[in-house]
Amino acid sequence: xxxxxxxxxxxxxxxxxxxxxxxxxxxxxxxxxxxxxxxxxxxxxxxxxxxxxxxxxxxxxxxxxxxxxxxxxxxxxxxxxxxxxxxxxxxxxxxxxxxxxxxxxxxxxxxxxxxxxxxxxxxxxxxxxxxxxxxxxxxxxxxxxxxxxxxxxxxxxxxxxxxxxxxxxxxxxxxxxxxxxxxxxxxxxxxxxxxxxxxxxxxxxxxxxxxxxxxxxxxxxxxxxxxxxxxxxxxxxxxxxxxxxxxxxxxxxxxxxxxxxxxxxxxxxxxxxxxxxxxxxxxxxxxxxxxxxxxxxxxxxxxxxxxxxxxxxxxxxxxxxxxxxxxxxxxxxxxxxxxxxxxxxxxxxxxxxxxxxxxxxxxxxxxxxxxxxxxxxxxxxxxxxxxxxxxxxxxxxxxxxxxxxxxxxxxxxxxxxxxxxxxxxxxxxxxxxxxxxxxxxxxxxxxxxxxxxxxxxxxxxxxxxxxxxxxxxxxxxxxxxxxxxxxxxxxxxxxxxxxxxxxxxxxxxxxxxxxxxxxxxxxxxxxxxxxxxxxxxxxxxxxxxxxxxxxxxxxxxxxxxxxxxxxxxxxxxxxxxxxxxxxxx
Numbered sequence: 176x177x178x179x180x181x182x183x184x185x186x187x188x189x190x191x192x193x194x195x196x197x198x199x200x201x202x203x204x205x206x207x208x209x210x211x212x213x214x215x216x217x218x219x220x221x222x223x224x225x226x227x228x229x230x231x232x233x234x235x236x237x238x239x240x241x242x243x244x245x246x247x248x249x250x251x252x253x254x255x256x257x258x259x260x261x262x263x264x265x266x267x268x269x270x271x272x273x274x275x276x277x278x279x280x281x282x283x284x285x286x287x288x289x290x291x292x293x294x295x296x297x298x299x300x301x302x303x304x305x306x307x308x309x310x311x312x313x314x315x316x317x318x319x320x321x322x323x324x325x326x327x328x329x330x331x332x333x334x335x336x337x338x339x340x341x342x343x344x345x346x347x348x349x350x351x352x353x354x355x356x357x358x359x360x361x362x363x364x365x366x367x368x369x370x371x372x373x374x375x376x377x378x379x380x381x382x383x384x385x386x387x388x389x390x391x392x393x394x395x396x397x398x399x400x401x402x403x404x405x406x407x408x409x410x411x412x413x414x415x416x417x418x419x420x421x422x423x424x425x426x427x428x429x430x431x432x433x434x435x436x437x438x439x440x441x442x443x444x445x446x447x448x449x450x451x452x453x454x455x456x457x458x459x460x461x462x463x464x465x466x467x468x469x470x471x472x473x474x475x476x477x478x479x480x481x482x483x484x485x486x487x488x489x490x491x492x493x494x495x496x497x498x499x500x501x502x503x504x505x506x507x508x509x510x511x512x513x514x515x516x517x518x519x520x521x522x523x524x525x526x527x528x529x530x531x532x533x534x535x536x537x538x539x540x541x542x543x544x545x546x547x548x549x550x551x552x553x554x555x556x557x558x559x560x561x562x563x564x565x566x567x568x569x570x571x572x573x574x575x576x577x578x579x580x581x582x583x584x585x586x587x588x589x590x591x592x593x594x595x596x597x598x599x600x601x602x603x604x605x606x607x608x609x610x611x612x613x614x615x616x617x618x619x620x621x622x623x624x625x626x627x628x629x630x631x632x633x634x635x636x637x638x639x640x641x642x643x644x645x646x647x648x649x650x651x652x653x654x655x656x657x658x659x660x661x662x663x664x665x666x667x668x669x670x671x672x673x674x675x676x677x678x679x680x681x682x683x684x685x686x687x688x689x690x691x692x693x694x695x696x697x698x699x700x701x702x703x704x705x706x707x708x709x710x711x712x713x714x715x716x717x718x719x720x721x722x723x724x725x726x727x728x729x730x731x732x733x734x735x736x737x738x739x740x741x742x743x744x745x746x747x748x749x750x751x752x753x754x755x756x757x758x759x760x
Contacts, residue, residue, distance in 0.1 A: 176270075176273060176274070176277065176281035176282075176283060176687060177283075178687055178688045178691070179270055179684045179685070179687075179688070180203055180204075180205065180214065180685075180688060181688075182270075183203045183214060183246070183260070183262065184201065184202050184203040186241070186244060186246065187201040187202075187203050187216050187218075187237070187241065187258075187260075188201035188202065189201075190237050190240045190241055191218055191222075191237060193240070194233075194236055194237065194240065195226075196218070196222045196226065196233065196237075197218070197221070197222055197225075200218030200219075200221050200222055201216060201218050201237075202216065202218065203215070203216050203260065204216070204217075206259065206260075208259075209678075211251075211253070211259055212249070212251065212259035212260055212261050213260060213261050213262055213681060214259075214260040214261075214262070215257055215258060215259055215260060216237075216257075216258040216260065217256075217257050217258070218237075218258075219231070219233040219234040219237065219256035219257075219258065220255065220256055220257075223256070229255075229256070230255050230256030231252060231255055231256040232256075233256060234252045234256040234257070234258050235252060237258060238250045238251075238252060238258060241258075241260075245263060245266075246262060246263050246266040247260060247261070247262065247263060248261050248262060248263040248264070249261035264670045264671060264677070265670070267671075267677070267680055267681070267684070268668060268669065268670055268671075268680075270684055271668055271680050271683060271684055271737075271740070272667050272668055274683070274684065274686070274740065275668060275736065275740045279324070279687075279747075280686050280687065280740075280743070280744055280747065281684075281686060281687040282324070282325070282686065282687040282690050282691075283687070284325060284326035285325045285326050285327055288326055288327055288328060289327050289328070289517040289518055290327075290328045290330075290514065290515050290516050290517050290518075291322050291327050291328065291329045291330070291516065291517065291518045291519075291520065292329075292330050292331075292332055292510050292514060292516045292518070292519045292520070293315050293318055293319045293322070293329060293330070293331050293332070293520045293522070294315075294332050294334045294506075294519065294520065294521045294522065295311050295312060295314070295315020295316070295318075295319075295331065295332075295333070295520075295521075295522035296308065296311055296312055296315065296333040296334065296335075296432070296437070296439065296522075297311045297312075297334070297336070297522070297523060298333060298335055298336065298428050298432075299335070299336035299337070299341060300335055300336065300337045300341075300342075300420055300421055300424035300425070300428075300444070301341060301342070301345050301378050301379070301381070301382045301420050301424055302341070302379065302382055302383075302424075303379045303427075303431075303575050303576070303577070304428065304431045304432075304575065304576040304577070305573045305574060305575050305576055306558060306566055306573065306574045306575075306576055306579050307524075307573065308576055309435075309558065309576060309579070309614075309618065310522075310555045310556075310558060310618060310623070311522040311523060311524075311555065312432060312435055312437045313435060313437065313615050313618055313619060313753060314522055314553065314555060314618075314619065314623050314699060315331065315437075315520075315522040316331070316435075316436075316437045316438075316753045317619060317699035317702070317751060317752050317753055318520060318522075318553070318694075318697055318699065319331045320750070320751045320752075320753065321690065321693050321694045321699070321702070321751050322694055324690065324751060325690065325691070325694055329440075330440045330441055330514065330516075331438070331439045331440050331441070332439060332440070332441040332442075332443055333428075333432075333439040333441070333442055333443070333444075334443060334444065334445070334506070335421075335424075335425070335428075335442065335443070335444030335445065335446075336444070336445060337417075337420075337421055337424075337444035337445055337446050338406075338407070338444065338445035338446040338449060338502065339403070339445065339498075339499065340399060340400065340403050341382060341386070342402075342403060342406055342417055342420065343398075343399040343400060343401070343402035343403030343404075343406060344382060344385040344386055344389055344399040344402075345378070345381055345382050345385060345420060346358075346399075346402045346406065346413055346416055346417070347385070347395070347398040347399045347401075347402045348381050348382075348384065348385035348388075349372065349373070349381065349416065350402075352381075353372060356372055356416075357412065358412035358413065358415055358416040359412060360412065361410075361412070363412065367412070367415040367416075371419035371420075371422065371423050372416075372419065373419075373423070374423070375423050375424070375426070375427045378420065378423055378424065385399070400494075400496075403496060404494060404495065404496050407449065407496060407497065417446075421444070421446075425442060431576055431577055434577070434580050435576075435580065435611070435615075435753070436611065436753050436754075436755075437753065443506075445499075445502040445506075447506075447509070448502045448503075448505035448506045448508075448509060449497070449502070449505075451505040451508050451509060452497055452501055452502070452505050455504065455505050455508055455543075456472065456490060456491065456501075458541075459474065459490070459541055460472070462541070464537075464540060464541045465490055468487065469493075470493035471489055471490075471491060471492055471493050472489075472490040472491040473487035473488060473489055473490060474487055474488045474490060474537045474540070474541070475487045476488055476532075476533050476536035476537050476540065478536075485529070485532060485533065485536070486529075486533070487533075488500045488504070488533040488534055488536075488537045489501075490504075499530065500530065500533060500534050500537070503530075503534045504534050504537055504538060504543065507519065507534075507538045507543050507544055507550070508543055511543065511544055511545075511548060516548070517547075517548065517549065518548070518549035518551065519544075519548070519549065519550055519551070520549075520551045520553065520697065521550075521551065521552045521553065522553050522555065523552070523553075523554060523555075524554065524555060524557075525554025525555060525556060525624055526554070527554065528552065528554050531552040531554075532552075535550045535552070538550060551697065553623055553624075553697050554623075554624060555623045555624060556621075556623070556624055556625045556626035556627065557626045558618065558626075558627060558629050559626055559627065559628055559629065560628070560629060561628060561629075561630060563628070566629050579614070580610070580611070580614070582631065583610040583611070583613055583614040583631060583634070583635070584606055584607050584610035584611075585606075585610075586610060586613065586631050586632075586634075586635040587605075587606035587607070587608075587609035587610035587613065587635060587643075588602060588606040588610075589635075590606075590609065590635055590637065590643065591605060591606055591609070591760065594759075594760070596759060597759055597760075601759070604757075605757050605759065605760065608646070608754070608755045608756075608757050609635075609642075609643050609646060609757065609760065610635070611642075611754060611755075612642030612643060612645070612646050612749070612754045612755075613631075613634040613635045613641060613642045613643055614634065614642075615642060615752060615753055615754055616634070616641060616642030616645065616703060616752065616754065617629070617630075617633075617634035617641065617642065619699045619700060619702075619703055619752055620640060620700055620703035620704075620707070621700060622698070622700050623697070623698070623699075623700070637760070640703075640707050642754060643760070644707075644710065645706055645707070645710055645745060645749065646749075646754075646756055646757055646760060647760050648710040648713055648714060648745065649742055649745050649746060649749075649756045649757075650756075650757060650758070650759060650760045651714075651717065652713065652738050652739070652741060652742040652745075653742065653758060655717075655722055655723065655735070655738060656735060656738070656739060656742070658723055659722070659723055659731070659735055661731070661732060661735055663732055663735045663736045663739060666732045666733065666735070666736040667733070667736070668680075668733050668736050668737050668740070669729070669730065669733035672730075673716075673719060673720065675712070675715045675716040675719045675720065676716055676720070676734075676737070678712050678715070678716075679709075679712040679713055679715075679716045679737065679741065680737070682705075682708050682709050682712045683709060683737075683740060683741060683744060685705060686705070686744055689701055689702065689705040690702075690751075699751075699752060702748050702751055702752055703752070705748065706744075706745055706748045706749075709741060709744065709745060710745065713738065713741050716738075717738075720734065722734050722735065722738070
């Protein structure tokens with residue numbers, strides 16, 4: 176279905192064009208004075224100077240023509256020439272009933288289906304997920320779901336950090352602890368053990384210990400660098416040990432991401448791009464894009480109009496080791512050549528913006544990514560504590576993501592403890608969904624690029640702009656529908672009889688517009704804004720309307736059909752945000 180406000184705009188644009196004025200100036204917007212009108216058009220003002228007429232005269236001409244169209248119930252001119260527009264209820268009802276019958280509530284599939292890769296998660300093997308991984312995971316998951324909803328062919332790739340210096344640190348530390356293991360015997364030719372020589376808990380202790388030690392001990396750091404190079408050069412024992420690290424880590428990562436209801440179609444890592452690097456580097460050198468600088472191989476990416484210097488992209492260090500930029504560039508090769516991606520969307524901390532600018536430019540300059548390939552970086556802000564600093568544990572350390580999830584679920588349980596209608600068996604499931612909704616909505620309701628304050632008490636509240644408030648609204652609607660026990664499967668929604676009912680409809684019809692805008696701007700927070708306003712409009716309608724006790728059965732059925740549509744839209748939006756509704760709260 177065509178977006179509701181676009182239908183109105185097209186009618187007004189036709190009139191502007193028919194009268195000889197600029198067509199695009201007939202664009203209609205939602206009124207910033209809902210007490211006066213529903214929509215407005217300010218197009219008379221920009222046409223005034225060009226046509227030598229007072230804007231109010233132009234507005235009068237436009238309104239005179241618009242009055243011939245029955246979709247408008249009221250047209251007024253305000254101030255110097257603003258056109259205030261109110262839509263006929265019949266036009267509104269026709270649209271909302273079509274929405275109600277449509278599987279996707281009026282959302283049309285994308286006119287051009289694209290192959291999109293969303294690179295999110297940012298997990299490193301051998302390390303536990305911590306709260307720094309939260310935003311990438313849930314923002315990326317939502318963007319992926321919204322793109323799929325519009326019909327795009329979307330692949331989510333976790334793109335594991337599994338090939339850098341941290342691998343060398345872990346390998347060399349395992350050797351210090353267990354030098355007798357066959358992985359470190361260069362002459363060993365047998366089969367390596369099938370079982371890893373460490374558990375996930377032991378592995379998660381090894382890396383931070385090795386990292387801290389390497390920073391204070393030059394010999395340890397050199398051993399880690401040497402192990403990294405030898406791994407990348409294919410030393411047999413190191414590759415076998417690396418596979419153990421990968422398998423143990425991925426099993427744990429899948430469990431933790433699963434707890435967030437975040438999933439990936441691809442579990443590729445930096446290592447998967449390694450096979451592409453030699454040929455890529457060779458071509459970059461042969462075609463004059465890469466050159467040596469102080470012993471390293473680099474690609475110059477600066478431009479004449481840069482306001483600040485952009486350093487070259489470092490491809491290979493003097494010892495031949497590849498870097499993040501090398502791997503990221505090779506990954507673009509793979510995604511464009513093998514996956515046939517039209518768009519590649521990256522989620523990472525906004526402080527990494529320079530890195531993405533460098534390798535995006537290198538990809539463009541070298542032709543690895545054609546100009547028609549979209550390379551998009553979404554840099555997100557920091558989750559801070561109430562002190563305005565990055566969120567920490569009470570001890571001052573970085574909190575594990577698993578611990579954060581447990582904490583928010585406990586907050587959900589605390590909110591439910593006094594509800595006598597929920598059995599002990601239900602508490603676990605409901606509190607899990609309420610807690611995750613509190614956590615995810617608390618994050619996603621903020622614009623991705625902004626920092627925000629993590630406030631567990633506010634996020635878990637059943638009131639205000641929170642996930643639990645949205646869930647509670649859905650529960651309230653379900654309760655009304657259950658009490659009414661009326662078959663509304665073939666009921667049409669009727670003309671609104673109150674302003675609260677009309678406003679609820681006017682918010683509901685924005686669904687398809689919001690979905691397209693959220694995808695275009697990579698902005699899950701727009702979904703949150705929409706469902707918060709929809710929930711507010713429903714609760715105002717609910718407080719003003721005695722639905723269950725209404726004696727007019729036709730009117731009651733219409734109201735039930737309307738709120739059922741609202742419930743379905745809210746639940747669809749939660750799904751796009753990676754949340755689930757509940758039956759009771």
